[in-house]
Amino acid sequence: MDISRTDCVARDAADPLAPLRDSFDLPAGIIYLDGNSLGARPKAALARAADVIAREWGTDLITSWNTAGWFDMPKRLGGKLAPLIGALPGEVAVTDTTSVNLFKALAGAVAMQAADPCRTTIVTERSNFPTDIYMAEGLAGWLRRGHTVRLVDSPEDIPAALGPDTAVLLLTHVNYRTGHMHDMAALTALAHEHGALTVWDLAHSAGAVPVDLHGANADFAVGCTYKYLNGGPGAPAFIWVPERHQGAFMQPLSGWWGHATPFAMAPSFAPCAGIGRALCGTQPVVSLALVECGLDVFAQTDMAALRAKSLALTDLFIALVEERCAGHPLGLVTPRDHARRGSHVSFTHPHGYAVMQALIARGVVGDYREPHIMRFGFTPVYTSFAEVWDAVEILKHILDDNAYDVNAARGTVT
Amino acid sequence: MDISRTDCVARDAADPLAPLRDSFDLPAGIIYLDGNSLGARPKAALARAADVIAREWGTDLITSWNTAGWFDMPKRLGGKLAPLIGALPGEVAVTDTTSVNLFKALAGAVAMQAADPCRTTIVTERSNFPTDIYMAEGLAGWLRRGHTVRLVDSPEDIPAALGPDTAVLLLTHVNYRTGHMHDMAALTALAHEHGALTVWDLAHSAGAVPVDLHGANADFAVGCTYKYLNGGPGAPAFIWVPERHQGAFMQPLSGWWGHATPFAMAPSFAPCAGIGRALCGTQPVVSLALVECGLDVFAQTDMAALRAKSLALTDLFIALVEERCAGHPLGLVTPRDHARRGSHVSFTHPHGYAVMQALIARGVVGDYREPHIMRFGFTPVYTSFAEVWDAVEILKHILDDNAYDVNAARGTVT
Numbered sequence: 001m002d003i004s005r006t007d008c009v010a011r012d013a014a015d016p017l018a019p020l021r022d023s024f025d026l027p028a029g030i031i032y033l034d035g036n037s038l039g040a041r042p043k044a045a046l047a048r049a050a051d052v053i054a055r056e057w058g059t060d061l062i063t064s065w066n067t068a069g070w071f072d073m074p075k076r077l078g079g080k081l082a083p084l085i086g087a088l089p090g091e092v093a094v095t096d097t098t099s100v101n102l103f104k105a106l107a108g109a110v111a112m113q114a115a116d117p118c119r120t121t122i123v124t125e126r127s128n129f130p131t132d133i134y135m136a137e138g139l140a141g142w143l144r145r146g147h148t149v150r151l152v153d154s155p156e157d158i159p160a161a162l163g164p165d166t167a168v169l170l171l172t173h174v175n176y177r178t179g180h181m182h183d184m185a186a187l188t189a190l191a192h193e194h195g196a197l198t199v200w201d202l203a204h205s206a207g208a209v210p211v212d213l214h215g216a217n218a219d220f221a222v223g224c225t226y227k228y229l230n231g232g233p234g235a236p237a238f239i240w241v242p243e244r245h246q247g248a249f250m251q252p253l254s255g256w257w258g259h260a261t262p263f264a265m266a267p268s269f270a271p272c273a274g275i276g277r278a279l280c281g282t283q284p285v286v287s288l289a290l291v292e293c294g295l296d297v298f299a300q301t302d303m304a305a306l307r308a309k310s311l312a313l314t315d316l317f318i319a320l321v322e323e324r325c326a327g328h329p330l331g332l333v334t335p336r337d338h339a340r341r342g343s344h345v346s347f348t349h350p351h352g353y354a355v356m357q358a359l360i361a362r363g364v365v366g367d368y369r370e371p372h373i374m375r376f377g378f379t380p381v382y383t384s385f386a387e388v389w390d391a392v393e394i395l396k397h398i399l400d401d402n403a404y405d406v407n408a409a410r411g412t413v414t
Numbered sequence: 415m416d417i418s419r420t421d422c423v424a425r426d427a428a429d430p431l432a433p434l435r436d437s438f439d440l441p442a443g444i445i446y447l448d449g450n451s452l453g454a455r456p457k458a459a460l461a462r463a464a465d466v467i468a469r470e471w472g473t474d475l476i477t478s479w480n481t482a483g484w485f486d487m488p489k490r491l492g493g494k495l496a497p498l499i500g501a502l503p504g505e506v507a508v509t510d511t512t513s514v515n516l517f518k519a520l521a522g523a524v525a526m527q528a529a530d531p532c533r534t535t536i537v538t539e540r541s542n543f544p545t546d547i548y549m550a551e552g553l554a555g556w557l558r559r560g561h562t563v564r565l566v567d568s569p570e571d572i573p574a575a576l577g578p579d580t581a582v583l584l585l586t587h588v589n590y591r592t593g594h595m596h597d598m599a600a601l602t603a604l605a606h607e608h609g610a611l612t613v614w615d616l617a618h619s620a621g622a623v624p625v626d627l628h629g630a631n632a633d634f635a636v637g638c639t640y641k642y643l644n645g646g647p648g649a650p651a652f653i654w655v656p657e658r659h660q661g662a663f664m665q666p667l668s669g670w671w672g673h674a675t676p677f678a679m680a681p682s683f684a685p686c687a688g689i690g691r692a693l694c695g696t697q698p699v700v701s702l703a704l705v706e707c708g709l710d711v712f713a714q715t716d717m718a719a720l721r722a723k724s725l726a727l728t729d730l731f732i733a734l735v736e737e738r739c740a741g742h743p744l745g746l747v748t749p750r751d752h753a754r755r756g757s758h759v760s761f762t763h764p765h766g767y768a769v770m771q772a773l774i775a776r777g778v779v780g781d782y783r784e785p786h787i788m789r790f791g792f793t794p795v796y797t798s799f800a801e802v803w804d805a806v807e808i809l810k811h812i813l814d815d816n817a818y819d820v821n822a823a824r825g826t827v828t
Contacts, residue, residue: 027473034476041472049463049700057647058455059441062448062779070647097695099669100514107556126681131670131695134683138668142521142556151681226696233471233484233699254552255513256545265784267540267565269548281511281545282640285647286463287698365476370679 003320005393008385017309021382023297024230031387031394033366036176036204036344036377039230042293052289070285074257075275077288078238080295081229084303085202085221086212087240093275094238094291095257095283098203098224101239102135102170104251104278105220108241109168109197110143111250117145119167119195123158126151129176132201136170155182159190166196173211174204174342177369179334181209181342185216192217203227206238207294208310208343208379210303213240220245228343228379230294235287239278246274255280297381309380310343313388317345317376320392328399333373344377351406355395358404364391417734419807422799431723435796437711438644445801445808447780450590450618450758450791453644456707466703484699488671489689491702492652494709495643498717499616499635500626501654507689508652508705509671509697512617512638515653516549516584518665518692519634522655523582523611524557525664531559533581533609537572540565543590546615550584569596573604580610587625588618588756591783593748595623595756599630606631617641620652621708622724622757622793624717627654634659642757642793644708649701653692660688669694711795723794724757727802731759731790734806742813747787758791765820769809772818778805 012018024040026032032040056064065071078092085092095101106122113119122136133149140147152161162169169191174181188198202223205211207230213221221240225231241249250271256262257279260272271277298306318332333346349355352372359366359374366376376391398404426432438454440446446454470478479485492506499506509515520536527533536550547563554561566575576583583605588595602612616637619625621644627635635654639645655663664685670676671693674686685691712720732746747760763769766786773780773788780790790805812818 025468025472027475030475032475038471038476038479040475041467045471046464046467049467050460053455053460053463053646053704054439057452057459058439061441061444061446061454062452062781064647065452096514097510097669097697099671099695100510100667103667129670130673130676130679130681133681134668134670134673137683138666142666143558145558224696232467233478234696234702235700236698237695252552252556253514253517254548255511256548257513259544259548262544263784265544267544267547269551281513281651282638282648283511284650284698284701286704287701288648290467290700367476370677 003316005386005389008389011385015309015385017301017305017380018384020297020300021384024382026382029363031364031391033364033376033378033383033391035379035382036208036227036375037367038233039227039294039379040382042230042297044293044296045232045290048289048293049286052286073285073288074279074283077291077295078275080292081206081238084211084298085206085240086214088243090274091242092238092240093278094225094236094288095279096237098201098222098237099131099135100253101222101237102132102199102201103139104253105199105222105239106136106139106168106170108249108251109199109220110139110147112197112245112248113167118165120146121148121150121165122168122170123150123152123161123166124170125155126153127175127177128172129201129203132170132172155180158187162191162194162196164195166191166194168199169196170199172201172203174209176204177333177346177373177375179342179344179346181340183339184218188216188218204342204344207298210307214242225291225294229291230297231291232287235291236283241275241278246277249277251278253280257281306380310378311338311341313378313380313383313385314341314343314345316385317378317388317392320389321347321395324392324396325399343380344375346373346375348372349374351404353410354404354406354408355398357408358398359395362394362398364394417730419800419803422803425799429723429799431715431719431794432798434711434714435798438796440796443777445778445805447778447790447792447797447805449793449796450622450641450789451781452647453641453708453793454796456644456711458707458710459646459704462703462707463700466700487699487702488693488697491705491709492689494706494713495620495652498625498712499620499654500628502657504688505656506652506654507692508639508650508702509693510651512615512636512651513545513549514667515636515651516546516613516615517553518667519613519636519653520550520553520582520584522663522665523613523634524553524561526611526659526662527581532579534560535562535564535579536582536584537564537566537575537580538584539569540567541589541591542586543615543617546584546586569594572601576605576608576610578609580605580608582613583610584613586615586617588623590618591747591760591787591789593756593758593760595754598632602630602632618756618758621712624721628656639705639708643705644711645705646701649705650697655689655692660691663691665692667694671695720794724792725752725755727792727794727797727799728755728757728759730799731792731802731806734803735761735809738806738810739813757794758789760787760789762786763788765818767824768818768820768822769812771822772812773809776808776812778808
């Protein structure tokens with residue numbers, strides 16, 4: 001390989017997606033490779049928030065529940081998000097948190113398995129994002145019908161963990177640390193062969209890689225909007241229930257927003273038809289409204305184009321790190337295989353935390369995950385090829401010069 | 415009684431709380447008597463949102479989880495809210511929705527009763543806000559250990575409904591329709607005599623009436639911030655777990671924000687100490703931040719002063735309606751007894767829906783609740799005595815002139 005910065009600049013000039021960066025307000029002097037944790041701010045968000053707060057809330061007040069469409073926003077935004085994940089518009093709701101939505105999806109899946117009392121195991125990975133495991137534990141512990149969570153140690157161990165006792169296979173599509181991407185269709189088919197249902201967490205997939213939930217015949221999915229979808233810090237998450245499961249889908253967080261007639265004030269719960277039954281309580285309107293600013297950027301392109309750029313960015317990063325930082329104890333964690341790679345790249349380094357702090361101090365913002373993992377997110381809607389070059393050069397200088405503090409104090413990270 | 419508009423204007427001039435209205439941006443030409451549904455916008459909210467979006471999110475990006483205190487915000491805002499409800503700072507978290515928090519509180523209470531397998535009944539009122547009943551049904555149905563929800567028809571029936579099978583007495587402190595306020599201390603004592611725990615919904619109490627959770631020896635409470643606390647549409651709700659119950663409090667929505675070491679990424683849930691174990695997933699930062707703008711207004715006064723004004727406003731409204739609208743078929747639903755009255759007043763009218771639409775068309779914004787109930791909220795931080803006078807005059811003219819459309823189409827209302 002013999003790539004120069006000039007080559008990277010040329011690739012940016014030829015990149016049909018490059019203009020999308022103008023939709024975002026990125027701080028000067030920063031190479032932001034952490035969009036897999038918190039997406040950058042769409043420029044439209046500030047004006048949208050001002051309109052929601054000053055006009056919809058301040059002036060129109062209570063009438064905005066109807067006139068500004070606040071009440072329908074979870075379903076309307078779900079409809080906009082749906083094509084990014086291979087879902088139909090009436091199958092997605094933007095609401096609550098990923099953790100809460102996972103609880104609903106898992107509970108709904110477990111309930112659909114109730115006819116077979118032997119199906120009491122929720123299978124997931126030990127390396128799954130912890131809150132997914134915790135929510136599964138919470139549900140299993142509260143059911144107290146012998147439900148347990150079985151953790152497998154690697155993707156290769158999943159097939160052997162499935163059996164007649166499996167109720168649900170719960171997987172995060174793209175692993176938050178390694179960037180490993182599961183074969184959703186193959187694992188769903190395998191789960192179905194064993195009579196199990198699947199729940200997919202798309203936190204690191206939605207807006208990052210093409211997802212085809214219907215093509216994979218998946219059963220349920222959840223995900224977040226504040227990473228690659230750029231919906232804002234802690235923005236409401238989403239839940240997907242396909243039409244074929246909606247009639248049978250029941251979940252215990254049966255709040256009034258999921259009621260068939262929420263304003264009749266009936267003293268007993270009756271779920272509405274469709275994805276609405278995945279809703280629970282009143283949603284945080286301002287944060288919810290900002291999700292649309294992120295989704296509107298995606299309406300200008302498609303996931304195939306974004307995927308091509310994402311792979312080009314991560315290929316370039318891997319190649320440059322291995323070439324220009326050769327000799328340093330860096331270990332590639334993320335699969336080289338395109339079919340198994342998400343949109344972030346992780347390298348281990350014995351002083352990964354310290355090196356990441358040095359990178360951040362020099363304006364290259366990635367993040368750190370235990371153990372020893374430096375994580376770099378590549379967001380095809382705003383990351384440029386020249387930024388990849390510059391980030392690697394800064395990494396190279398830090399490593400060549402030992403310009404990091406091995407005693408760097410640990411802060412909290414998210 | 416012989417009160418004139420001039421008297422009302424004089425009362426406003428003498429009202430020490432009157433200056434608080436300047437903290438709010440209320441639309442011109444509107445008498446807003448619906449702060450019990452959606453509180454008005456604090457002026458500070460617009461600048462606060464701009465700062466969170468432009469600087470904390472846009473510029474500081476991921477670092478704001480620490481530097482801007484995003485991660486600690488649920489507990490920090492809980493500490494600000496605590497004195498309004500007779501709680502200690504480390505006992506309240508602002509998070510999720512009222513419905514979701516109610517699920518946590520109910521589940522936690524039921525779990526604390528698990529040693530007595532006969533305690534399987536959740537007692538509440540048929541007239542409770544429906545989502546509270548629905549969430550109790552959802553929990554009971556999922557426990558499948560014989561748990562049921564028992565609905566009582568009136569406050570007087572509560573004592574007889576309690577017994578050795580009662581796990582939890584779940585009540586909304588101030589009824590959303592009638593404005594009736596329960597005696598929290600007496601009913602909590604009664605529940606405790608029967609070995610039951612109490613869960614109080616403070617949706618229509620927090621910021622509206624003095625609440626003394628510790629004085630009442632209550633067990634758990636939840637509430638919302640978007641009504642009298644003026645936190646913004648759908649702003650995150652709150653949950654209170656007193657210190658004496660925190661060690662035993664376990665709830666099934668065991669997400670990573672409630673973990674003892676959330677960033678250690680441990681593959682098994684271990685609850686943190688304190689109120690943090692009531693947290694679940696990542697919170698909607700922009701909506702959450704705006705809650706503080708509402709709470710900051712309350713820091714300028716105290717609930718005793720607000721209560722005195724609230725009662726003066728509701729007394730005045732009741733007296734003026736009964737005097738000036740005499741002869742019209744209006745029925746006072748709200749208790750006259752100060753000890754049993756919240757901060758809104760409800761009147762029935764055979765054409766309540768139509769009359770309310772006519773009021774709204776003339777700038778008096780209250781709302782309608784089935785059946786036949788016109789509901790008027792009095793928010794002591796911004797409602798004036800002259801507004802009460804003017805609202806009644808407009809109501810009088812509508813009724814005197816039959817100036818309402820009995821066939822008015824029903825929209826959705828919240």
